[in-house]
Amino acid sequence: MRIDLHCHSTASDGTDTPAELVRNAAAAGLDVVALTDHDTTRGYAEATAALPEGLTLVTGAELSCRVDGVSLHMLAYLFDPEEPALLAERELVRDDRVPRARGMVERLQGMGVPITWEQVARIAAGGSVGRPHVATALVELGVVPTVNDAFTQNWLADGGRAHVEKHETDPFEAIRLVKGAGGVTVFAHPAAGKRGRTVPESTIAELAAAGLDGIEVDHMDHDDETRARLRGLAADLGLLVTGSSDYHGSRKTCVLGEYTTDPEVYGEITRRATGAFPVPGTGGA
Known part of the structure; x- marks a missing residue:
């Protein structure tokens, strides 16, 4: 079973439409794909309508967060997209983009x-x-x-010459809001230092104590040493470990299914979620 829990469409900064994304995911041999556009759920309806038979869709979003001056991304899975408090916060972040x-x-x-x-x-x-x-x-x-x-200091990286800050959610508040909407939270690419500053492990421990469910370990921005360190941290903190492509279509070099999530971890994510359920494909348009 091949599971990719971090993908983007044209609803945010990917180059595949939501329909193209699910069709390409099926063609890549995936069994489960998550649609996690930045701070939006606008791609859900199109992706669901086009979902091929044999592919399951996990609805989600990648939430923009900041703590102690450091930007980070929080993957939220299977939450109720209409829950008012989380919806209002997503709109606040999105409107500032x-x-x-x-x-x-x-x-x-x-x-x-x-x-x-x-x-x-x-x-x-x-x-x-x-x-x-x-x-x-x-x-x-x-x-x-x-x-x-x-994404360097010369251009758009955090603190770079052309960088401009935006409204970002406190990650502890993000966890609270996602939990309140019945969802599950996973810290995306927590050690991706090429993107800018990263939070210390002590902050990840605090997030775990606040209800964080997991961390994304297997990711193109983590080398083998970093993955081993993060697996150890996850074990110490009782966090789930996920793997994902962070697919953006032709905008980035990563490919669908480049990294995947263990089926047992996926099963635990679905067991914890109460806001929404994975959508099985029935042969969409």
């Missing part, structure tokens, strides 16, 4: 980069706009060779 992206465009323009808001909006194509869309614009302009090369 546009002025933040505009601010980054203005900073880049001040650095002499011929980027425009219209270019970034075209790339986002109505999705939840984020740094990868700005990074893609830099690639189009020949400023950097790849999207990953835009």
Whole structure:
């Protein structure tokens, strides 16, 4: 059983539509795929309608959080998308994405980069706009060779020359809100140092004590030594261990199913969730 619990669509910063994502997941031999767009659930209906027979969809989101000045991402699975408190917080984060992206465009323009808001909006194509869309614009302009090369201190990384902060949820509050909506929380790529500063293990321990369910260990941004360290930490803290591709379509080099989650861990996630249930495919459009 092959399970990928971290994927993005055009509802945020992926390049596959939700329908294309589930079809590509089935073609890649996955049995379970999670749709975890940034701070939005807008792709659920399209993904569900197109879900091929034999593929199960886990609904979720990747929530933007910040603690002690460090950004982090919290994967939330199988929560009630209409629960008012969590919905209001997601909307607050999502609504701040546009002025933040505009601010980054203005900073880049001040650095002499011929980027425009219209270019970034075209790339986002109505999705939840984020740094990868700005990074893609830099690639189009020949400023950097790849999207990953835009996430440096010279450009868009946390604290970088063109970085602009946005509203981000306190992760302890995120855990509380997701639990209140019947969901399960997993700390995404907790040691991805290439993206900027990471939280210390002491903070992960505090999050575990506050109800965090798991950490994403097997991820393209973690080397073998880091994965071994995180597995040990998870064992010490009683956290679930997941593996995922963090697929973004053609925007990043990762491929569907590059890393996967153990079926027993997936089963435990579904047992803990009460806000929603995995959706089995019946041969969608």
